[in-house]
Amino acid sequence: MHEFLDAALHRPNLVAFVVLLLWGLYITVTHHNLVKKLIGLYLVQTSVIFFLVTTGAKQGATVPVILEGAAEFTADAYVNPLPQVLTLTAIVVQIATLGVSLGLVSRIYRRFGSLDEDLILDKLE
Amino acid sequence: MIEQLPALVFAVPLTTAICMPVAGHVRKSVCRPLALASASAMAVLSVASLWAVVSHGSVRYSFSGWAPPIGIEWLADPVAAVMAAGVSVLGVLCLLYGGAVGDRTHDRHPVPYYTMVLLLLAGLSGAVYAGDLFNIFVFLEVVSLSAYALVAVQGGRALVSAFRYLLMGTLGTAFYLLGVGYFYAATGALNIADLAQQVPGLLGSKAVMAGLIFMLVGLAIKMALMPLHGWLPDAYGDGPTAAVPLLAGLVTKVALLIWVRILFWVMAAGESQGTAGIFMLVSSLGMLASVAGACIALRQRNLKRMFAYGGISHIGLVMIGIGQANQTGLTGAVYYLLNDAVMQCALFVLAGLAVHRYGVRTLDDAGRAAIRSPWVMGTFVVAALGMVGLPPTGGFFGKLRILLAALEAGNPLAAGAVIVTTLVTLGYFARLLERLVRGGSAESEPERAKMPWTLRAAMAALAAAMLALGIWNDPILEALTTATGGLAI
Numbered sequence: 059m060h061e062f063l064d065a066a067l068h069r070p071n072l073v074a075f076v077v078l079l080l081w082g083l084y085i086t087v088t089h090h091n092l093v094k095k096l097i098g099l100y101l102v103q104t105s106v107i108f109f110l111v112t113t114g115a116k117q118g119a120t121v122p123v124i125l126e127g128a129a130e131f132t133a134d135a136y137v138n139p140l141p142q143v144l145t146l147t148a149i150v151v152q153i154a155t156l157g158v159s160l161g162l163v164s165r166i167y168r169r170f171g172s173l174d175e176d177l178i179l180d181k182l183e
Numbered sequence: 184m185i186e187q188l189p190a191l192v193f194a195v196p197l198t199t200a201i202c203m204p205v206a207g208h209v210r211k212s213v214c215r216p217l218a219l220a221s222a223s224a225m226a227v228l229s230v231a232s233l234w235a236v237v238s239h240g241s242v243r244y245s246f247s248g249w250a251p252p253i254g255i256e257w258l259a260d261p262v263a264a265v266m267a268a269g270v271s272v273l274g275v276l277c278l279l280y281g282g283a284v285g286d287r288t289h290d291r292h293p294v295p296y297y298t299m300v301l302l303l304l305a306g307l308s309g310a311v312y313a314g315d316l317f318n319i320f321v322f323l324e325v326v327s328l329s330a331y332a333l334v335a336v337q338g339g340r341a342l343v344s345a346f347r348y349l350l351m352g353t354l355g356t357a358f359y360l361l362g363v364g365y366f367y368a369a370t371g372a373l374n375i376a377d378l379a380q381q382v383p384g385l386l387g388s389k390a391v392m393a394g395l396i397f398m399l400v401g402l403a404i405k406m407a408l409m410p411l412h413g414w415l416p417d418a419y420g421d422g423p424t425a426a427v428p429l430l431a432g433l434v435t436k437v438a439l440l441i442w443v444r445i446l447f448w449v450m451a452a453g454e455s456q457g458t459a460g461i462f463m464l465v466s467s468l469g470m471l472a473s474v475a476g477a478c479i480a481l482r483q484r485n486l487k488r489m490f491a492y493g494g495i496s497h498i499g500l501v502m503i504g505i506g507q508a509n510q511t512g513l514t515g516a517v518y519y520l521l522n523d524a525v526m527q528c529a530l531f532v533l534a535g536l537a538v539h540r541y542g543v544r545t546l547d548d549a550g551r552a553a554i555r556s557p558w559v560m561g562t563f564v565v566a567a568l569g570m571v572g573l574p575p576t577g578g579f580f581g582k583l584r585i586l587l588a589a590l591e592a593g594n595p596l597a598a599g600a601v602i603v604t605t606l607v608t609l610g611y612f613a614r615l616l617e618r619l620v621r622g623g624s625a626e627s628e629p630e631r632a633k634m635p636w637t638l639r640a641a642m643a644a645l646a647a648a649m650l651a652l653g654i655w656n657d658p659i660l661e662a663l664t665t666a667t668g669g670l671a672i
Binding site: 109113165182 | 317320321324328331332335338339340342343345346349350353354356357360361364367368
């Protein structure tokens with residue numbers, strides 16, 4: 059247990075990721091309002107993106123652009139750009155998902171006059 | 184030219200989908216012919232690509248000439264090529280059928296409907312061909328977003344079903360992306376071929392195992408594996424008749440194919456100690472899904488829901504096949520996957536036809552209606568034979584392979600699950616067939632409009648595909664065995 063805590067405290071980024079992920083899942087599962095469910099979903103996606111970003115972080119490294127006339131190239135001096143590129147793509151995907159889901163929620167609201175899951179299910183019966 | 188085919192298969196529907204809103208703005212009536220033409224072109228290209236792959240060997244396509252691992256790679260091996268051909272041909276058949284079945288949804292909103300169908304086809308072909316895990320994620324998301332929108336086009340109840348599908352599906356892709364992140368953190372690679380060199384040596388690593396489990400959870404939601412199948416019956420039951428065959432036939436199958444890719448092309452080590460646990464997990468989940476899915480299908484009164492649970496149980500059968508970790512199981516599973524795509528497509532085509540032409544929604548309706556059309560009944564009998572697993576359909580040979588694989592692996596429980604599933608499936612199809620055959624009397628049959636040729640052609644092609652897959656099972660299975668023979672299982 060002590061070792062586990064020690065390992066966790068040395069990686070605060072992963073702890074933050076786990077908290078965000080679980081928080082998002084909790085909101086998605088427990089709330090009855092469809093928009094709040096979407097907020098939870100958004101938090102889950104954001105936590106995953108946060109995780110991807112932190113895997114690329116490096117202390118004391120700089121932007122991965124090799125300037126002309128720079129001294130010899132050392133990989134340690136630059137951040138790995140790939141996780142950030144992945145993150146950008148993932149953010150675009152997330153925005154698309156959010157757009158579709160908000161469109162869907164607005165159609166549901168116009169059709170059923172409510173955003174409460176229980177009320178909508180009652181009307182469906 | 185030949186090596187450009189995979190990219191063209193993807194580019195044709197994508198470009199048409201982007202042009203569709205403009206074309207539809209000028210003239211709404213142009214949407215359907217345009218979509219059909221685009222899907223047909225895609226089908227021709229993908230069949231040509233399949234022919235090229237079979238005769239000249241696999242194609243590794245690097246975008247813009249950047250070699251992997253820096254560039255993005257597509258892998259057109261026989262498995263991907265045959266699946267892409269299946270996707271595009273089924274897409275054409277579903278478009279033919281969707282325009283003629285009498286479902287008015289797409290007449291009211293032709294532009295979004297056809298745009299979404301083409302985007303779905305483009306995304307599916309991309310997910311099949313993609314050679315790295317992150318691109319698979321992107322295409323999976325393209326497929327899912329168009330699938331949510333297609334279900335929601337129906338309006339009413341379908342809106343709520345689509346919202347549930349969206350919640351589950353987005354969680355699924357988020358978990359999949361998380362798994363990809365773990366793999367990247369552990370290996371620094373995303374390309375399937377690169378991962379295949381590194382991952383087998385890292386099986387003891389907790390990060391790789393966690394990544395694999397996250398991917399399994401994410402893809403299990405996408406393929407509607409038993410405990411995570413909740414979204415599927417509602418989405419397929421309430422979705423628009425014209426679009427559901429496409430979704431049922433293709434979306435879950437492509438997710439399953441991606442899982443097969445990860446398990447065999449990336450992990451690529453059936454007999455090693457590290458993966459024995461994961462194969463046992465896959466096999467057990469498959470046993471649960473196949474038996475429970477079939478039993479729930481037996482209890483359904485609504486035809487669409489019955490077929491939906493039938494599809495869930497067949498996903499379980501494929502999982503049993505790949506869970507045996509041997510060559511027989513892998514080829515049998517991939518072959519069965521292909522058959523299942525055609526069978527699910529055919530069943531939902533028939534279910535949609537039953538609703539719109541005969542007003543049949545439930546088993547009791549089926550007993551009252553008099554369906555005398557040889558086209559409908561013939562296709563239904565062939566589809567039922569395939570689902571139950573009787574020769575000469577492909578369903579029989581696929582199921583036989585899976586059964587043999589279970590026996591070969593010394594897993595009598597899995598073999599038992601296959602047999603129980605077959606018997607229960609026989610139960611619900613025999614019941615439905617009995618109602619259909621005895622139902623109604625010839626005199627009470629009302630006059631109906633002549634069935635359009637497009638519907639007849641779609642049904643005939645689906646039935647012919649199911650029979651052809653069975654009759655030529657030997658060369659197909661042999662080709663699949665050669666294609667997967669290089670994997671270390």
